[in-house]
Amino acid sequence: MIQNAGTQIATADAAVGSSGVAVRIFAMHIISGGAAGVVSLRNGTAASATAYVTETGTVGTGQTYNYGAQGFLFPAGCFIDLDSNTTSVLVSFNYAS
Numbered sequence: 001m002i003q004n005a006g007t008q009i010a011t012a013d014a015a016v017g018s019s020g021v022a023v024r025i026f027a028m029h030i031i032s033g034g035a036a037g038v039v040s041l042r043n044g045t046a047a048s049a050t051a052y053v054t055e056t057g058t059v060g061t062g063q064t065y066n067y068g069a070q071g072f073l074f075p076a077g078c079f080i081d082l083d084s085n086t087t088s089v090l091v092s093f094n095y096a097s
Contacts, residue, residue, distance in 0.1 A: 005094035011087070016078040019045050022096035023078050024071035029064045029090040030057035037086030041072070042079040049079055057086065 008016055016023050030039050037057040042049035053072055057063045073096055080089055 007090055007092050009088055009090045010080045010082065013047055013082055014080050015045060016041075016074075016080060016091055016093050017095060018077070019079075020077040022073070022075045023093045024073050024096050025053070025067060025078060025091055025093050026069075026071040027064065027066045027092040028053075028055060029062055030055060031062050031087040031089070032057035032059055033085050033087045035059060035085040038083045039086055039089050040081040041074070041091075042081055043074045044076045045079055047079065047081045049076070051081070 025041060028039065030037055036059050039055055040051040041053040043052050052074060055065050080091065082089060
């Protein structure tokens with residue numbers, strides 16, 4: 001059962017959905033500024049948690065990453081960790097059941 005599926009935009013480090021609640025990430029779209037931004041999706045609730053996915057954007061344009069129908073599971077919740085070159089990131093997710 002999919003609960004509360006949706007998208008979330010972040011312009012700074014942030015938890016996806018409810019902090020510490022298991023989620024699946026299906027896609028990520030990165031907008032970079034003057035240099036290529038790097039975004040890490042971490043399993044947990046802080047920037048010190050283990051990085052499960054790290055992607056690099058492209059300068060001045062958007063870059064989309066799709067993770068398929070199963071997506072990536074973050075059992076301890078997902079924390080978005082943005083570097084200073086990332087303007088924003090949009091993730092598509094649902095709560096894991």
